[in-house]
Amino acid sequence: MRRLLMGVPLGMLLALAAGAALAQTEQEPIVLRGMGSFHVGGRIAEVKGKEVRMIVRQPGGPQTKLDPNGQYMVEQMYVQYFLPKNKKGKLPLLLWHGGGLTGVSYESTPDGREGWMNFFIRKGWDTYVSDAVERGRSGFASPDVWPSEPIFLTYQDPFERFRIGDGAGSWNADPAKQKVLPGSQFPVATYANFMKQTVPRWLSTNNAIMAAYIDYVDKVCPCVLLLHSQGATFGFQVAEQRPDKIKAIVAVESATAGVVANAPKLKDIPVLMLFGDYVDQHPRWATFKKIDTEYANAIKAAGGTVDWINLPEIGIKGNGHMMMQDKNNMQVAEVIQKWLVGKGLAD
């Protein structure tokens, strides 16, 4: 058994353990003409005039001097890209993640299946996945540069908030006592693996995040944006500033949209708004949907095109906020791919 398992990646073992697709190992290979990473944005911040202070560097250790003065590279953003040999997408496809998360959202699922990143690479899209400023491989700045504190998600927070469980109070450490939404597509047995993907976030860095996204778009686009949650808020606002660079937007449960007064700037950008299941009965999500509706209406009033898909209405049920990781994630991805092909953006 040991020899059999040798060299088999954990993801596949997890997938097997979860009873998932052996088929995955039988898929076609992914053939890339290139792959790599880079950072965009960033600035050199000067910290000066600060007093040398005493900090504890190691728990139980002594107070030691810290001179915070100097220059620091801050507010850069990490991007990883994959370029399929059999290119079918006519433009680069940029995947932007939601709050408290990183580009990892789009990689493997918590139970080890392939995520949307692999899906879109396999469909022939030049695929770019980023970590917003201050998250993941983008790094973060010191308190001398950002005078505010990050916030940390409690273990049960996304379970109750992302429509895995049925709202506040639905989490329980005992799986038998968890109030999972009926028919939920989330791989709930591997919720711990999802929580490992979460990262701290600041509430003060929106301008820095926007600046890096703008730099990113200026460097890599024209392109198509696939946005999730908070990433959609940024994406719409970037599109308002760079309408000529963005050739289509897919917004997956945009958690607030752009600035309504600026929505007319998106009149030449086809938009798809996508929502999962259980939305209307959860006030937080019903509110986002209402905000997105107003933004969509403002685009349409200016002569633009917004398509709207509520997944249950097309027979796809049980999807929560992390639908790119749901058991039927490929079914949802196919809906997006079909829309993109329909807009003439891919063969």
Added chain:
Amino acid sequence: MRRLLMGVPLGMLLALAAGAALAQTEQEPIVLRGMGSFHVGGRIAEVKGKEVRMIVRQPGGPQTKLDPNGQYMVEQMYVQYFLPKNKKGKLPLLLWHGGGLTGVSYESTPDGREGWMNFFIRKGWDTYVSDAVERGRSGFASPDVWPSEPIFLTYQDPFERFRIGDGAGSWNADPAKQKVLPGSQFPVATYANFMKQTVPRWLSTNNAIMAAYIDYVDKVCPCVLLLHSQGATFGFQVAEQRPDKIKAIVAVESATAGVVANAPKLKDIPVLMLFGDYVDQHPRWATFKKIDTEYANAIKAAGGTVDWINLPEIGIKGNGHMMMQDKNNMQVAEVIQKWLVGKGLAD
């Protein structure tokens, strides 16, 4: 021109701008039978009995209440993997980065060339790249869980310390006034891009980092470790605890080694110690080399095998501490590959 550039990745543009290899676009495709990511390690930390405190969430904003009590997922570690179709490495190859850095060290270089990750995938190794606990996509814990503060690298620190410039005082914002080491292979014109790869680090998390690395090795190995700088310190200590899981170690400028008293546990693991240029004249690196020599001698005294390569002695000159990003990074990688093949670990 605009249309010509459309869809060309930034990495390639940077490479072109830097006068580097057009050849890169003409390389053989990378053919993968799979790719994905997962997290290892991690634990649920309980914060309790802490007072609700007031924090500033947004600069200039009000003091708001923060209740830090609750459960948090902490100390997990991110791993991304690539499995070439034409597999030639007999075991998984794990790339561990150095201090203040992430797995990005091994991806594209600051001037947009391919890094060692692509090199080893192209050579047929199942290649795994991780971010140590508290760095990059591994996330980090709150001050309520880790009662210490991260440290931040100043902009000039790695320039002066990683043997790009000639030690303290060699940095200058004016490139014409920088004292770059003669013959340096570092792509110094894109130093800013390298600094964008750096991330904060804590000095208090060694136990957590070790725990996650052990879990990683238990899940993915037997394997070969390719270690850089601080990552080598961890790698040797992991090998001391899991000697049966580690089938070879390549340590690139190990910044301190394992525990000398435990070195005999590595007697069945072939080890390659690799150092670049300008080492002996820079006290910090001469000291690390001495520490590594003592550790190597202790392995050999127990009957083990340690090969040692100082690159200048085999005619490869100008390499600093970030040799996986140097202009001749592929030449150095070939030295490593040749050693691995010589040990019977790859065809």
